[in-house]
Amino acid sequence: xxxxxxxxxxxxxxxxxxxxxxxxxxxxxxxxxxxxxxxxxxxxxxxxxxxxxxxxxxxxxxxxxxxxxxxxxxxxxxxxxxxxxxxxxxxxxxxxxxxxxxxxxxxxxxxxxxxxxxxxxxxxxxxxxxxxxxxxxxxxxxxxxxxxxxxxxxxxxxxxxxxxxxxxxxxxxxxxxxxxxxxxxxxxxxxxxxxxxxxxxxxxxxxxxxxxxxxxxxxxxxxxxxxxxxxxxxxxxxxxxxxxxxxxxxxxxxxxxxxxxxxxxxxxxxxxxxxxxxxxxx
Amino acid sequence: xxxxxxxxxxxxxxxxxxxxxxxxxxxxxxxxxxxxxxxxxxxxxxxxxxxxxxxxxxxxxxxxxxxxxxxxxxxxxxxxxxxxxxxxxxxxxxxxxxxxxxxxxxxxxxxxxxxxxxxxxxxxxxxxxxxxxxxxxxxxxxxxxxxxxxxxxxxxxxxxxxxxxxxx
Numbered sequence: 001x002x003x004x005x006x007x008x009x010x011x012x013x014x015x016x017x018x019x020x021x022x023x024x025x026x027x028x029x030x031x032x033x034x035x036x037x038x039x040x041x042x043x044x045x046x047x048x049x050x051x052x053x054x055x056x057x058x059x060x061x062x063x064x065x066x067x068x069x070x071x072x073x074x075x076x077x078x079x080x081x082x083x084x085x086x087x088x089x090x091x092x093x094x095x096x097x098x099x100x101x102x103x104x105x106x107x108x109x110x111x112x113x114x115x116x117x118x119x120x121x122x123x124x125x126x127x128x129x130x131x132x133x134x135x136x137x138x139x140x141x142x143x144x145x146x147x148x149x150x151x152x153x154x155x156x157x158x159x160x161x162x163x164x165x166x167x168x169x170x171x172x173x174x175x176x177x178x179x180x181x182x183x184x185x186x187x188x189x190x191x192x193x194x195x196x197x198x199x200x201x202x203x204x205x206x207x208x209x210x211x212x213x214x215x216x217x218x219x220x221x222x223x224x225x226x227x228x229x230x231x232x233x234x235x236x237x238x239x240x241x242x243x244x245x246x247x248x249x250x251x252x253x254x255x256x257x258x259x260x261x262x263x264x265x266x267x268x269x270x271x272x273x274x275x276x277x278x279x280x281x282x
Numbered sequence: 283x284x285x286x287x288x289x290x291x292x293x294x295x296x297x298x299x300x301x302x303x304x305x306x307x308x309x310x311x312x313x314x315x316x317x318x319x320x321x322x323x324x325x326x327x328x329x330x331x332x333x334x335x336x337x338x339x340x341x342x343x344x345x346x347x348x349x350x351x352x353x354x355x356x357x358x359x360x361x362x363x364x365x366x367x368x369x370x371x372x373x374x375x376x377x378x379x380x381x382x383x384x385x386x387x388x389x390x391x392x393x394x395x396x397x398x399x400x401x402x403x404x405x406x407x408x409x410x411x412x413x414x415x416x417x418x419x420x421x422x423x424x425x426x427x428x429x430x431x432x433x434x435x436x437x438x439x440x441x442x443x444x445x446x447x448x449x450x
């Protein structure tokens with residue numbers, strides 16, 4: 001008898017919990033605001049515990065990464081040294097180009113990236129699960145002026161955008177490697193605005209729409225954000241370098257493979273550009 | 283020790299496990315795969331406490347991890363609830379198990395849980411869940427959870443000693 005009662009009670013509990021989960025799923029899919037605010041509040045409450053634990057266990061994580069990724073780190077180090085040498089030479093050219101770009105953007109009434117207010121944030125948690133390889137959490141949120149969709153950059157260029165409404169003191173960043181990530185781009189020196197999308201973890205970006213077949217683009221060409229027509233991103237943020245060009249003869253388009261200029265692995269600090277295209281318009 | 287004390291221990295255990303998963307275990311990756319601690323929590327709760335406690339523990343830890351995942355809020359809670367309940371039911375009905383069976387069940391249920399998570403997530407419109415990489419994730423996470431299952435089973439027994447004693 002007691003066993004029967006226990007089974008009946010456990011079935012009731014299961015049904016209750018399943019209905020609760022289904023309700024939460026539905027409310028979240030409909031972006032029900034009170035639920036999102038509750039999520040933020042709970043997340044904010046756990047945040048200090050998590051930050052403390054992060055600090056304590058950071059050396060363990062670093063040691064593990066050092067052990068399991070030693071070969072990768074070594075080759076990355078070599079690549080970075082080569083890149084540094086290249087950048088030192090490029091710096092002189094860039095300073096001149098930057099001045100010219102700033103005056104051009106000024107003439108067109110578009111904001112220059114370096115003039116946009118920004119917030120520097122620390123990456124507190126990279127992906128916590130095995131299915132969210134394309135997002136990281138940062139320790140700055142709505143109280144720092146961060147809003148949904150704002151661009152996130154490092155010195156190398158664009159790395160992603162704020163995804164969803166941020167909490168008071170934390171936000172989630174979707175990385176540009178996410179296959180669902182799209183950004184309007186143009187190859188420096190051309191006028192065709194094209195659409196680049198993420199190619200997956202460790203893979204280059206793909207430009208598959210918008211670049212006409214007769215536009216002159218070469219391997220090695222720099223690609224930046226276009227920033228036109230209420231784009232979420234201001235113009236001129238470096239995206240990467242063209243590494244391969246293919247042609248779609250049927251659609252008369254060029255298909256570009258673009259190696260991102262910013263590394264999205266092992267991020268420590270990022271900069272959120274407090275850029276709101278609608279405010280810029282007004 | 284009274285019932286309230288057992289629930290307090292359980293809550294403390296769940297919160298600690300959630301924080302440790304985010305701060306420590308999610309960084310300990312092999313082939314880019316981290317242990318699925320929250321799923322292991324739900325499974326081992328079912329193995330030690332039966333279907334009802336497995337479902338409740340799965341629901342709570344699922345909601346906790348859903349706060350930090352970009353997928354729909356409630357997806358992990360739904361799957362972990364079902365998984366905690368199912369594993370608890372199998373343990374109760376089919377095998378009152380030896381420790382090594384519990385360890386193997388945790389590993390197998392981890393792989394199965396991840397497959398269901400990916401399939402259900404894709405059905406609900408989440409991208410990038412059912413990919414070629416899924417089978418690597420299932421294999422590595424199952425191996426990780428196989429190792430973690432023994433301490434987790436022990437911790438659940440620490441959380442519910444009196445309650446388990448009353449039932450058996």
